[in-house]
Amino acid sequence: xxxxxxGELLIILVFALVFIGPKKLxxxxxxxxxxxxxxQRAKDDLMDHINHPNVESNNAPEYAVEDKKSxxxxxxxxxxxxxxxxKNNQEKNV
Numbered sequence: 001x002x003x004x005x006x007g008e009l010l011i012i013l014v015f016a017l018v019f020i021g022p023k024k025l026x027x028x029x030x031x032x033x034x035x036x037x038x039x040q041r042a043k044d045d046l047m048d049h050i051n052h053p054n055v056e057s058n059n060a061p062e063y064a065v066e067d068k069k070s071x072x073x074x075x076x077x078x079x080x081x082x083x084x085x086x087k088n089n090q091e092k093n094v
Contacts, residue, residue, distance in 0.1 A: 017025060
């Protein structure tokens with residue numbers, strides 16, 4: 001792994017334990033693992049998209065779902081505004 005032997009890895013882990021501390025080291029390792037997992041997932045999604053551009057994946061990014069929700073909210077707000085404008089016009093005519 002990266003040209004490091006068992007001895008070098010042990011020295012790095014001992015220094016990490018000394019400088020970071022035994023309480024923070026598990027938290028750091030957990031967050032590092034989550035970050036690497038998310039990076040791997042993003043890389044796999046990109047490779048799937050490149051290798052199969054016409055196939056829609058089931059793993060659609062969350063921001064695409066949020067965009068659809070915001071579009072629906074925008075349409076609802078637009079229709080509400082037009083309804084209010086219509087009511088105001090009718091009240092002016094009366």
